[in-house]
Amino acid sequence: MARIIALDLGTKKCGIAMTDPLKIISQGLEIIYYDAQDFDKIIFRIEEIIKKYGEVETFILGNPLMLSGDLSNMSKIVIKFKDKLVNHFKINTILVDERYSSKESTNIMINMNMSRSKQKKNRDKLAAQIILENFLRYQK
Numbered sequence: 001m002a003r004i005i006a007l008d009l010g011t012k013k014c015g016i017a018m019t020d021p022l023k024i025i026s027q028g029l030e031i032i033y034y035d036a037q038d039f040d041k042i043i044f045r046i047e048e049i050i051k052k053y054g055e056v057e058t059f060i061l062g063n064p065l066m067l068s069g070d071l072s073n074m075s076k077i078v079i080k081f082k083d084k085l086v087n088h089f090k091i092n093t094i095l096v097d098e099r100y101s102s103k104e105s106t107n108i109m110i111n112m113n114m115s116r117s118k119q120k121k122n123r124d125k126l127a128a129q130i131i132l133e134n135f136l137r138y139q140k
Contacts, residue, residue, distance in 0.1 A: 002057035005046065006132035008098065008124050009062065009078050014042050015124030017132045018053065026132040028125035037077065039084045046089070059085055062098030062131045098131050 001021035008015035014032045019025065029049065034041040050056055061082050064074045071079075078095065085093050108126065 002055040003053060004058045004060060004132065004135070005049070005056050006060040006128045006135065007042075007062065008128040008131055009042075009074075009081055010124060011036060011074070011077075013124045015126070015128035016046075016049070017125065017128035018049070018056075019132065019136070021054070023136065026129050026136060028129040031121070031124045037080070039081050042081075043084065043088050046085075056089075056091055059089070059091055059093040060132055060135045061085070061093055061095050062127070063095040065097050094135075096131060096135055098127070 001023075003021060004019045004023055006017045006026070008017075012033060012035075014034065016029045016032065017026050018029050020027070030045075032042050032045050061078060063078050064072050066072045082093050082095060085091070
């Protein structure tokens with residue numbers, strides 16, 4: 001059974017989350033640190049993840065739209081990354097609105113009384129997990 005991977009792409013970090021093989025549970029995996037638009041580093045790490053966990057059927061990629069719903073500057077970078085993902089893996093890749101995922105992840109960690117340093121370390125991974133959970137919820 002194939003999994004789904006969600007990515008929360010930032011300018012220097014990319015949070016990654018993945019489902020279980022039955023696509024019921026999402027789990028934040030890790031954060032990849034990379035130089036601006038060095039997407040090859042992210043692609044390489046995703047290849048390693050797929051080798052470790054098995055087949056992936058879909059990528060979910062957070063798209064940080066503006067409040068108006070228009071594309072943000074970061075959205076344009078996300079679309080560029082999406083093209084690279086599709087060309088490299090030949091896997092269905094879906095852009096989803098993620099305007100509030102980082103804020104939601106911060107609120108969750110604050111409610112858990114997590115220190116600011118731990119929040120900073122985990123924000124993008126948790127944001128990817130929230131993106132994935134929202135996708136799974138709306139698929140049902």
